[in-house]
Amino acid sequence: TLPSVRLAWEDGADAVEIDIHQTRDGHIVSIHDADTKRVGGVDRRVDEQTLDEIQRLDAGAWKGPKWRDTQIPTLQAVLETIPVGKMLVIEIKCPLSVLPELERVLDASGKRSQVMIIAFDYATAVAAKRRLPDVPSYWLYGFSAGERLEYGVKSNGDLIEMARKGGLDGLDVKFSGLFDKDFVGELTKLGMK
Numbered sequence: 001t002l003p004s005v006r007l008a009w010e011d012g013a014d015a016v017e018i019d020i021h022q023t024r025d026g027h028i029v030s031i032h033d034a035d036t037k038r039v040g041g042v043d044r045r046v047d048e049q050t051l052d053e054i055q056r057l058d059a060g061a062w063k064g065p066k067w068r069d070t071q072i073p074t075l076q077a078v079l080e081t082i083p084v085g086k087m088l089v090i091e092i093k094c095p096l097s098v099l100p101e102l103e104r105v106l107d108a109s110g111k112r113s114q115v116m117i118i119a120f121d122y123a124t125a126v127a128a129k130r131r132l133p134d135v136p137s138y139w140l141y142g143f144s145a146g147e148r149l150e151y152g153v154k155s156n157g158d159l160i161e162m163a164r165k166g167g168l169d170g171l172d173v174k175f176s177g178l179f180d181k182d183f184v185g186e187l188t189k190l191g192m193k
Contacts, residue, residue, distance in 0.1 A: 001059055001070045005081050017089040020075055021046040022098045028075040028105055029054055034093065038062070040072065047094065079109040091140070092119040096127045103132060118172050122151060126166035136169040143174055156183045164190055
């Protein structure tokens with residue numbers, strides 16, 4: 001929500017991370033869940049609702065009276081809050097069909113140089129990098145058995161090679177994975193973070 005993003009900036013955060021989904025009518029909103037049940041009390045998927053329907057929901061009441069009447073914000077509204085010298089990390093949690101609208105919103109904001117993209121879906125991270133080559137794009141990877149199976153990752157080398165082949169800027173990996181000094185060194189050697 002905008003109050004949480006603004007609080008992070010006020011507290012001196014270097015970056016804020018948000019998740020995005022796309023509404024039925026094509027708008028990008030900042031919300032973690034794929035539906036609005038937890039934060040808005042309506043058990044419907046974000047992609048089944050229009051922006052108008054989403055913004056009629058009270059996304060703050062569940063947190064406490066102080067946040068009553070807080071809306072689920074658009075990406076545009078979140079971008080407007082970014083101070084000079086700070087970064088917004090955008091996690092894409094919806095289909096990669098969001099990319100044309102994401103590019104349009106970033107360009108309209110004038111803050112394209114202040115964002116980076118992360119995604120658990122490899123194809124989404126790679127497509128984002130290809131569409132927005134100047135925007136850093138990182139593949140989120142949690143070292144789970146399901147991910148290893150889905151992507152055929154048998155070693156850190158496989159993971160690094162996929163990031164390299166995808167033209168990604170690096171990896172955003174779970175701290176508890178098979179991640180060590182050698183892994184970081186190998187990424188660095190290839191110019192990735």
